[in-house]
Amino acid sequence: YTELSQAIKLSEIYNGSASKWDWGTIGNVRPSFDEYWAPYLKIIKYCETADDCGYDNSNPWKRPNGAPAGLGAVFPLSRTTVVLANGSILVVVSYAGQTGSLAKYIFVDTNGSKKPNQYGKDGFFFELEEGKGLMPYRYSVLTETEINNNCSKNGDGGYCSAKLMRDGWQIKNDYPW
Numbered sequence: 170y171t172e173l174s175q176a177i178k179l180s181e182i183y184n185g186s187a188s189k190w191d192w193g194t195i196g197n198v199r200p201s202f203d204e205y206w207a208p209y210l211k212i213i214k215y216c217e218t219a220d221d222c223g224y225d226n227s228n229p230w231k232r233p234n235g236a237p238a239g240l241g242a243v244f245p246l247s248r249t250t251v252v253l254a255n256g257s258i259l260v261v262v263s264y265a266g267q268t269g270s271l272a273k274y275i276f277v278d279t280n281g282s283k284k285p286n287q288y289g290k291d292g293f294f295f296e297l298e299e300g301k302g303l304m305p306y307r308y309s310v311l312t313e314t315e316i317n318n319n320c321s322k323n324g325d326g327g328y329c330s331a332k333l334m335r336d337g338w339q340i341k342n343d344y345p346w
Contacts (some may be wrong), residue, residue: 170330170338172255173277173295174303176209181302188299192263192273202249202261211254216243222250222258223282230278231287233326233345238288240276256281273297274306288326290346295330305330321345 177187184190184205193201216222219229219242230238240260243250248262260276275295278286285291294306301309308331311319316335319328322345332344340346 170277170295170303172253173210173259173275176206177297177303180205180209186299187297187302190297192261198247198261198263199245199249201263206249206261207251210251210259213252213254216250216252216258217245219243222252224286225282229282229286230292231285233287233289233320233322233324235287238292238326252281258282275303289320289329292326293330293333294327305334307331308334317343 181187187205190205191201192198214221219225219227222242224242227241227243228237228239229242230240232238241248242258242260248260250258250260252258258278258281260278262276263273273296275297277293277295279291279293283291288294295303296306298304298309306327311328311331313335316328316331319325320332324345333340336344
């Protein structure tokens, strides 16, 4: 989280507020990644396939209950996936949301392609918030109950980064693992 936050802040010095960045258009997200993100990250390689990242299939992540999560590791039309020097995998995603707006979020697999590849254990979601920078996904709009229900063995696991941040980046006794 810290390394990615620092890279974003550095990019903002040269490119303005991250909340105003162009995340590209559907089918053409890579040029925006190369402008706003790449110069400020220590990228080992771009993943053109899941195998390039070391994953054994294109949808490697699971939900807390073990069910497939559905997020594809590589989908060049709507995301850019890279391996960072620290071994983590970063996926910057933009796609047409249900309302027609561009949905934007960041996914980090903290230990790269190594197992468990599970939301809330080594896979975490973030977004860029106006005036706040990098934040856990939906952090500012969710209640404590919503976060706790989602970050549970029966939940989706997508809000576990919010739970960790609210707990001071500590895994407390109520963390589900």
